[in-house]
Amino acid sequence: MNLPGLLRPRTPGSEILRTALRRNAGAMLRGTALMGLYQAGETAFPIALGLIVEHTLAERSPVSLAVALAALAAIITTVSLSWRFGMRILQRANTTEAHHWRVRVAACGLEPVARDTGLRSGEVLTIATEDADQTADIVEVVPVLISSLVAVAVTAVALGTASIGLGVLVVAGSAAILAVLGLLSGRIGRSTKEQQARVAQAGAKVADLINGLRPLHGFGGNHAAFLSYRRLSSRARDQAVTVARANGTYAGTALTLNAVLAVTVSLAAGWLALDGRIGIGELVMAVGLAQFVLEPLKLCADMPKYVMTARASAERMALVLSAPPVTGPGPDRAAPGPGEGLELDGLRYGSLRGLGLRLPAGEFTAVLAHRPQEAADLLAVLALHVPSDGYQGVVRLGGRPLAELSVASVRAELLVNPHDAEVFAGTLRSNIDPAGSGTRVAEAVRASMLTDVVALHSRGLDHEVHDRGSNLSGGQRQRLTLARALAADAGILVLHDPTTAVDAVTEQSIADRLVQLRRGRTTLVVTSSPALLDAADRVLVLADGAVTAEGTHRELLARDQDYARAVAR
Structure with missing residues (x-):
């Protein structure tokens, strides 16, 4: 069963991802707007805090302090509501998209004529569940990535108003971090694709063994069957360990680089404050933004990994969705003649x-x-x-x-x-x-x-x-x-x-x-x-x-x- 107008024969995984993005463009746009508002609110908090410190020290007015606190309350409310409704939209779209692909893969497996996929039923089951879910994650990943980049950009602009050097430091540091992590994400994608294939093979083996359990008992083949499954499962486990190591390296590198950037920005802001080139309020803002930017940078760092995982799952779904049927329909749609056997x-x-x-x-x-x-x-x-x-x-x-x-x-x-x-x-x-x-x-x-x-x-x-x-x-x-x-x-x-x-x-x-x-x-x-x-x-x-x-x-x-x-x- 092909997807008319959306999915053509021999469709690669990248086209499946593009199809998912096009189908959910409206939800993603709304979700991106709300998540961008959330990140902007998060960014605004340390900026507002810096301004409060600056003006409170200068004016020492209770009224100004009350107005500032009200502004902080408004920012917090905006952050809470935008996150709540933004994630609701994105997760609903994600869940709906996963359901769509599960149904499509299942429909291919249940067609009257089998498809030439080269996969066993257990592997198709894994593709219809885990791979469908991971492919649909792209609907949520892209808006989160965009909103995180918006937060980094707002941080750079805000720091640039205090000192152009601080803004350039954030931009250059973020670009360097993403470049390094982009190289690591490629390895994760390749390892994840291999892991998914091995897990699917192990699942197919289990399905085959359960299907033939009684005959196995009959001729005493239980132990040999168990050893066969154990070998497949061990290979899947070893590959999972490889993926875990790659993910651990990725996460550790991301955390280290983000921390180095935050510490560098804080030290640079402190030096500028000691030198008198920025005020106390700007120092508070800079230190707050340096701590805040860790979250969007972490999200930016995680996104390539999720994208590669979604791509690997989409490639596996394409094995089923674009496989030709063993027997295709004839050119004539007329029914056979009645009464001729x-x-x-x-x-x-x-x-x-x-x-x-x-x-x-x-x-x-x-x-x-x-x-x-x-x-x-x-x-x-x-x-x-x-x-x-x-x-x-x-x-x-x-x-x-x-x-x-x-x-x-x-x-x-x-x-x-x-x-x-x-x-x-x-x-x-x-x-x-x-x-x-x-x-x-x-x-x-x-x-x-x-x-x-x-x-x-x-x-x-x-x-x-x-x-x-x-x-x-x-x-x-x-x-x-x-x-x-x-x-x-x-x-x-x-x-x-x-x-x-x-x-x-x-x-x-x-x-x-x-x-x-x-x-x-x-x-x-x-x-x-x-x-x-x-x-x-x-x-x-x-x-x-x-x-x-x-x-x-x-x-x-x-x-x-x-x-x-x-x-x-």
Whole structure:
């Protein structure tokens, strides 16, 4: 999913940052104005204090003192309110922008066709959370940086009115500090980018391990898996230490340089006061400003680090947002023709060698693949996991080649349900009917033999399902995903081994009910289940990448010994 008008294919991280800045220009302008007012008020405080000392010593008037104190109160009020409302505006814009990018990255990950990112799901998750937040920080960083520079400029001007030398000293010192820190920030940006990549890899490893936890327990691979994760996590930790050292060096250098500048300005002001070239009030102002300028200088010093971190995160987001989909939409947006089924003509992909088959509309067809890879390659093409230029031959849906149809129109007509379909945290109902608009939920529950699971719990279909269905058995999870596929009521439904985790009696009941529910609809089941094969109108045998035999289940049992051995249980 691209961002029309904002984000083009192959968009670098810098363009993502520019997009964020343009989108929040109004909020940033208001925030900058208020934060500038805050910094100006902070700067005005030592200036006003110096003037109070100067005039109080000269006039010794209680009225003048009262007016001065009132002026200080007004300055303090201005500082408090401008900071409060300025940061409210900026943080709201920051949070909204982070939400925007999280949704965009998540939308890319949830598209019907996967993107060619080269990243695992755990890495995409890190990008959709941490990197999105750090990228959005640019909305807050820039106004704070500008307001801090304004404070430094006001300080330089104020000191320049007392002594041009003091003003020049602040300007030159600030420029030198920012130049030194700018060099250090580049190293931080490179180290942070590497750290984010390693943390994302470790997160992806954890997600993979949790997903395969039961198989790991089954063959005793727990310890090896733990060591594998530990190596990745250790590399992420080492890189985090490197980043921490760079940040520590940066912070220490910034603090030292700022302190040196403040001390230099204070000493220079004291020397000028002793020499009689500035008054006591100007000395108080100079010392106060020298102490005050530490804060805006620190903010200025920190900003390059935040900018580099935001840039590194934006570059990682660009990996997802600008990655092309594995299968793009065809030039023709028309829907496939009604009532013409599915046809494969001379399909060559992976282990498939000129596969040809036709599924007439309304027929229940089963495919027995002697090799699992042949089944996997067939389903990959039908599920649009392979671009149209990635295979030879033609796949027609409703009489039209897939290459001429949009992904949306194919998805509306053809549903491929894998044998390892995911179960999500939520309820039984939300897993069966995620959109909440299905009209065949009850029939799908009966056909998938999920009724016993529903009846087992007091809340029925509203029974809570844990992450990845961890509170369900393997057979219950499989029947749940089958119910979801049936509830979608697709014109053409492709199922892959939908009953491998259920017992023979339940399998027979599912086969019978599946035929009833899908009557008049085109259905293809890739399976070795005798019950499903026997229920099919026609069985195709797939061997050596092509259809080698076809007929009913019982006909094939009688004449094909290889088929009989493959389905024997």
